[in-house]
Amino acid sequence: MTTAPSAMGPIQTAIYGRLTGDAPLMDLITGVYDYVSEDAEYAYVVIGEAIETPDNRHGGFGRQTVVTLHVWTQHRGHSKGLAIARRVTELLDHQPLTIEDQEHVVTRFEFSQTLTDPEPPGDIRHVVLRYRVVTEQH
Template identity: 60%
Template structure:
C-alpha cells in the first residue's frame, strides 16, 4: 500500500498542469509539496489534494501474488461552488485512470476510476467544498 501511495504522490506532484491549475486558483504559485498531502498542515492554502484512506486486498493468481489497492483521494477548496474541485478532480482522473503508474517493487497492471462524490462541509463558514475520488489500482510482484 505504501508503494502505491508514494507512486500517486510522485505522479500528482510531478504534473506541471495540475500545479499550474492549483496555482491559478490560489492566485499564487503552487509548489508540489503545497498541493498534494498525506498530512495537511493548518496553514495549507486552498485548494489542495489529500491522499487519504485505502483498502488493500490480495489478488493472487496461480504462480503469482498480486494486490488490489483502493485509495481514496480528497480535493478540498474554500469556494462557493463545486466547479474548482471538479476541475482539479478531472485532472487527477486524467492522470490516473487507465494510465501507467510506476510503483516501486511491483508491476502495475491497471488503474481504474471507481467514483467521485461532491460534498459541502456543514461547519461554519460553510464554504468548504470537498470532492471524494476513488480508484482501484491492481499490481503484482515482478
C-alpha cells in the first residue's frame, strides 16, 4: 500500500462546495474565497490556513487536517460575523463531507475567536474558526 495523498486540496474543495451551496449562508455574505481581491465587498468567508498530520491505522492511511476559516465583516460590533460563523459551523460541525479520494470520518469544530481590526475606521471585524477534518484513504 502506498502512502495516502494529501487531503488538504480535496478538503478545501469540499468545504467550498458546502459553503457556497448553502443559500442561507450566501444570503449573509458576498462570497467564499481562497484569495480575496482588494475590491471584494464585505461580508465574506476565507478558507485559510491548513495543517495536515498523519492519522494512520493498522493496514491503512489517514489524515487529520485542521482548517482555519476567516469571517470578515465591516460592521460596528461582532453580531453579523457571529451570525455568519454560526451558520458555517452548522454546515460543517459533525456533518458529512464528500471529499475526493478520501473517506470522510468526521469534521469537528475546535474554536472560534472574535477580533477587531484596530486601523481606522475601526469597523472591520474578524471571526476566526477552526475545524478538524479526519479522513481515511479509500
